[in-house]
Each structure stands twice: as structure tokens, then as C-alpha cells.
Amino acid sequence: MIHIVVPWIPSPWQGNELRYHLRSLQKNLKADFDVTVLSGQCLPDWATNINLINIERFYPKGLEEKYGGYKLFENFFDTSFKLYKYCKSPECPNEFVWAYDDQLLLGAVSDLVSSMD
DSSP, rough: OOEEEEOOOTTTTTTTHHHHEEEEEEEBOSOEEEEEEEEEOOOOOTSSSOEEEEEOOOOOTTTHHHTTTOOOEEEEEEEHHHHOOOOOOTTTTTSSSEEEOOOOOOOOOSSGGGGGG
């Protein structure tokens, strides 16, 4: 079983990036897999058979003021925090694939992990 973990922040595009990501996995990943989404938001109604772990968005306190009111590197801090929290949780398997909603498989893939052994 391949465990795929995706940090997710809803976009103005109503989650279509996540939709296409999941669709590409379903169509092209020729192995048993499950998907866990890390987000502080509810998943769209169409996202079924997906594990959701609620992890709120994160940005270090005081850093916004340091950068003149701008949240520089906001997504970097958020996704790094989600990865950290997930790895510390009991739901975290020993091995998983860290993916993003804007990554797509464009052709058949039968094994994502063997090259890592």
C-alpha cells in the first residue's frame, strides 16, 4: 500500500487542483494506495474515500511584522508545519509519499517507492 499525503489549502478555484490531482492518481497509479489530506478546512463534497487530518494553517508569530506586514514564505511555513505535525501523529506510517495538489501523474505508474529502497 502506498500512502500519499497532501497538504491542502482551498483556493479560489474551488479545489479543482486537488480534484485533478486525485483523478490523475486514480487513473494512472497502478498500485494500491490511499490519500490523506492535511488541511484546516473541510474537503469538498466530491472528495470521497480520502482521509482528512485537521491541521490549521500556520505562520510564525511576529514574522509578519518583521517583513513589514507581509506574510513572506507563508506556504513554505504552512506546509512544513503540516509535515512536522503529521510525522508526530499516530496516523503517520513509516513510509509515505509527500505530494502537492498541483502535481499530476500524466501516464501509468506502477510503483512510486521501489527506487527509494
